[in-house]
Each structure stands twice: as structure tokens, then as C-alpha cells.
Amino acid sequence: MKKLTDASTEEKILEAAKQVFMKYGLYGARMQDIADTAQINKALLHYYFRNKEKLFDKVFEGALSKFFEVMDVFSNESLPIKKRLFIYVDNIIDFYSEYPQMSMFIIKEIGNNPEIIRAKILAAKKNKTIRLVQVLEESIKKGEIKKLDAAMFMINLQSLCSFPFLASPMFTYSLKSNGKDWTKDFSTDKLKLAVKTFVENSITK
Amino acid sequence: MKKLTDASTEEKILEAAKQVFMKYGLYGARMQDIADTAQINKALLHYYFRNKEKLFDKVFEGALSKFFEVMDVFSNESLPIKKRLFIYVDNIIDFYSEYPQMSMFIIKEIGNNPEIIRAKILAAKKNKTIRLVQVLEESIKKGEIKKLDAAMFMINLQSLCSFPFLASPMFTYSLKSNGKDWTKDFSTDKLKLAVKTFVENSITK
DNA sequence: GTCTATATGGCGATAGAC
DNA sequence: GTCTATCGCCATATAGAC
Numbered sequence: 337m338k339k340l341t342d343a344s345t346e347e348k349i350l351e352a353a354k355q356v357f358m359k360y361g362l363y364g365a366r367m368q369d370i371a372d373t374a375q376i377n378k379a380l381l382h383y384y385f386r387n388k389e390k391l392f393d394k395v396f397e398g399a400l401s402k403f404f405e406v407m408d409v410f411s412n413e414s415l416p417i418k419k420r421l422f423i424y425v426d427n428i429i430d431f432y433s434e435y436p437q438m439s440m441f442i443i444k445e446i447g448n449n450p451e452i453i454r455a456k457i458l459a460a461k462k463n464k465t466i467r468l469v470q471v472l473e474e475s476i477k478k479g480e481i482k483k484l485d486a487a488m489f490m491i492n493l494q495s496l497c498s499f500p501f502l503a504s505p506m507f508t509y510s511l512k513s514n515g516k517d518w519t520k521d522f523s524t525d526k527l528k529l530a531v532k533t534f535v536e537n538s539i540t541k
Numbered sequence: 542m543k544k545l546t547d548a549s550t551e552e553k554i555l556e557a558a559k560q561v562f563m564k565y566g567l568y569g570a571r572m573q574d575i576a577d578t579a580q581i582n583k584a585l586l587h588y589y590f591r592n593k594e595k596l597f598d599k600v601f602e603g604a605l606s607k608f609f610e611v612m613d614v615f616s617n618e619s620l621p622i623k624k625r626l627f628i629y630v631d632n633i634i635d636f637y638s639e640y641p642q643m644s645m646f647i648i649k650e651i652g653n654n655p656e657i658i659r660a661k662i663l664a665a666k667k668n669k670t671i672r673l674v675q676v677l678e679e680s681i682k683k684g685e686i687k688k689l690d691a692a693m694f695m696i697n698l699q700s701l702c703s704f705p706f707l708a709s710p711m712f713t714y715s716l717k718s719n720g721k722d723w724t725k726d727f728s729t730d731k732l733k734l735a736v737k738t739f740v741e742n743s744i745t746k
Numbered sequence: 747g748t749c750t751a752t753a754t755g756g757c758g759a760t761a762g763a764c
Numbered sequence: 765g766t767c768t769a770t771c772g773c774c775a776t777a778t779a780g781a782c
Contacts, residue, residue, distance in 0.1 A: 345747080363569045367776065377749055382777060439708065440645075447710040454714075469719050482742070487716055487726065488735035491705050498708070499700035503644065505652035509659075511692055514674045521692065530693035537687070537742035550765080572758060582767055587759060753778070760771075
């Protein structure tokens with residue numbers, strides 16, 4: 337979490353908005369809450385970003401471009417598939433620990449107005465081409481990955497990396513009921529390890 | 542989706558509420574939307590269920606008891622761990638294909654008011670005791686599952702089974718961009734197979 | 747640019763006729 | 765039980781002083 341005191345008003349707002357939107361979602365988030373977090377007046381939010389939706393979009397755009405940076409590892413053809421997958425797992429989990437609700441946002445936004453999202457994504461990814469599924473297909477053909485549909489492999493991978501961040505309230509709850517303290521036990525390092533274990537077991541080399 | 546025309550007003554409301562709450566969540570859902578879906582007047586919602594929260598609770602209770610029925614397979618001590626895991630995967634995926642937004646539903650409710658949820662869960666699961674984590678721990682000790690934190694194994698499992706239903710708009714979108722037709726290709730059977738493949742690879746026997 | 751005060755609108759909830 | 769009309773709150777958004 338960035339310090340909010342030594343930044344420009346605009347930066348303070350964006351950082352506060354990121355925190356609050358990520359915690360409560362677009363509808364659950366309150367402009368007053370964002371203003372309080374940024375330690376500025378509520379009217380300033382509208383001065384800088386006109387309205388709630390535009391402010392949300394700014395946060396969303398920032399997240400998207402980071403997302404595509406992370407995906408870029410799959411365009412590095414020189415690395416072996418296992419190495420690329422492991423780097424991807426590390427990077428995407430770091431990304432989600434900064435934007436825990438990001439996958440839910442993308443999901444909802446895509447469901448609501450796919451054309452707008454398509455434009456935003458095209459703008460964010462610029463010249464980068466994401467070929468995750470193609471890369472996986474080639475690896476499966478070459479026998480580097482155990483026989484499994486490439487699309488399903490990708491879905492499994494995304495599930496393993498995304499869901500724990502969405503579901504952390506549930507795990508906190510259910511593990512506490514089992515006498516575990518999730519907040520104390522959980523770390524992104526543990527998650528990275530767990531995901532890599534599952535992924536590695538489904539790869540031959 | 543049940544037919545709404547040939548049902549009692551109370552049933553029509555509950556079915557409509559289920560649909561709308563599932564789609565938009567507690568805060569995102571609009572009473573007017575529920576009334577329109579049920580094809581009745583908004584005031585009737587309050588006549589039958591007093592307020593929004595109580596209506597939501599009714600929907601939630603129905604969901605919870607179904608959920609615990611599925612979890613019950615882990616209390617069957619006579620089956621080997623692999624068999625239990627596979628049955629669980631089949632059942633939970635069938636459950637989510639009927640209630641695709643259920644995990645998000647539970648996650649949000651737990652995040653908002655955990656104490657109330659704790660009471661509801663205790664009421665719903667009645668005499669049933671869920672020991673998923675304990676069962677996994679024992680299996681890891683016995684060497685039936687490759688060395689991995691039991692809690693993390695459970696999280697991986699939940700991720701694999703839940704996330705694809707939450708994220709189906711995203712996969713539809715991204716696979717379409719790759720020239721695949723997800724809606725045509727995807728089936729719960731494929732997902733069951735993919736999850737079992739990942740799980741099996743992380744089990745020794 | 748930043749603030750206080752206020753307008754505007756949406757939504758949950760209620761009153762009361764039928 | 766079902767409806768129309770309306771209340772009251774709260775969150776977004778704006779006006780206008782400084």
C-alpha cells in the first residue's frame with residue numbers, strides 16, 4: 337500500500353480508489369469512503385474524475401495494462417514451457433495480491449458490455465499478442481504436458497491463481513472453524529508453491 | 542429456470558429473487574428488478590418477506606442446505622481418499638452447474654456478516670460434520686497425497702471446481718478471441734475430467 | 747484547487763384504497 | 765392479497781464561496 341500523504345491529489349485519489357473499489361466492488365464502494373481514504377474532500381473526486389464510473393475506469397485501465405504485462409511471458413519463445421508457466425504463476429499471483437478483485441471485475445464488465453471491454457483491452461495490450469492457448473496446444477502436441485485439452489489446462493491454471501483471492505473470506509472462515517488461522521498461515525508464497533505443485537504434476541518435463 | 546406463471550406468488554418471488562440475487566449480489570440486486578422478474582408488484586415483496594435482507598436470507602438458506610448435502614461425501618470414512626475426492630468433484634460441479642453463482646454468493650455473505658452466517662451454517666448442516674481439511678491431513682500423513690499443505694490442497698480443489706462457473710463470461714470472451722467457441726466446446730463433463738486429471742496427478746494412490 | 751452546502755435522483759419501505 | 769402513490773434516506777453529483 338502506497339503512502340497517501342506525500343502524493344499529488346490525483347495520485348492520492350487513484351490509490352484510494354483502487355483500495356476501496358478492490359474491497360467493495362463498483363457498486364459497494366462509496367465515494368465518501370474513497371475521499372476519507374485519500375484524506376481529501378468528496379467534491380474533489382468529482383473535480384478530478386467527473387463521476388464514479390470514470391474514476392472506476394481509470395483504476396480498471398491501470399489494472400488491465402499490468403495484467404497484459406504479466407501475460408507477456410508467454411510470448412517469450414526461448415524459454416521451456418515449464419519455466420514459462422512457473423514465471424507466469426509467480427507474476428500473476430503477485431498481480432492478484434495487488435488487485436485481488438480484478439478477475440471478478442473483468443468477468444462482470446465483460447458480461448455487461450463486452451464491446452467496450454474489447455476496446456479497452458485492445459488499447460491496453462497494444463502490440464502485445466497473447467498466445468497462452470496456442471502455446472499450451474503446442475506443448476501438449478510435443479508431449480510436454482500430459483494429455484489434456486489446452487483450453488481446460490488454461491482454465492485450471494486461471495482457477496488456481498485467481499480464485500483464492502476472490503474467496504479469501506470463505507477460506508478465512510472455514511479454516512478458522514477448523515482451528516486454523518488463515519490470515520496467519522496464508523501467504524502468496526504458499527499459494528505459488530501449491531499452484532506450481534499442481535501444475536508440475538500435470539507436466540512431463 | 543422454473544416457470545414463474547403457474548406458481549404461487551410466494552414461490553414466484555423466491556424464484557425471481559434467486560435469479561436476480563445470483564446475478565447481481567445482495568447490494569447490486571434491485572427490488573424492482575425482482576418484482577419485474579416475478580411479474581408482480583414491488584410492494585408485494587415487502588408484504589411477503591418484510592424487507593430485502595429477509596428475502597435474501599430465504600434464498601441463501603436454500604442454497605446452503607444443498608451445499609452441505611454435497612460436502613457430506615467426506616464423512617464417509619469407508620471410501621478411499623481418491624474415490625471420495627472424485628465423487629466430490631462430480632457432485633460439486635453438478636451443484637455449481639445448477640447454481641453457478643453460489644460460491645460468490647457464499648463468499649460475499651461471509652465477508653459481510655460472518656457471525657450471522659455461522660449461525661445459518663450451523664442450522665443448515667444440522668448434525669453433519671464437514672472434515673475436508675482433517676481428511677486431507679490424514680491422507681497426506683499416510684502418504685496418499687503428495688506432500689502439500691492440506692489447507693492449500695483444499696483451496697486448489699475449490700478453485701478448480703468453482704472458478705470456471707464464475708468466470709464463464711471471461712472464458713467465452715478470451716477463447717472466442719482465439720477462434721474457439723467456448724459455449725460449444727465447454728461441458729461439465731470436460732471440466733470434471735480436467736479437475737480430476739489435476740487432482741489425480743497430485744495423489745499417489 | 748479545495749472546501750461547505752445543497753440539489754438531484756434512486757431505491758427500500760410504508761400507507762391506505764380496493 | 766394486490767395495487768398506486770408517496771415517504772424518507774442516503775449516495776452521487778453540483779453550485780458557488782474562498
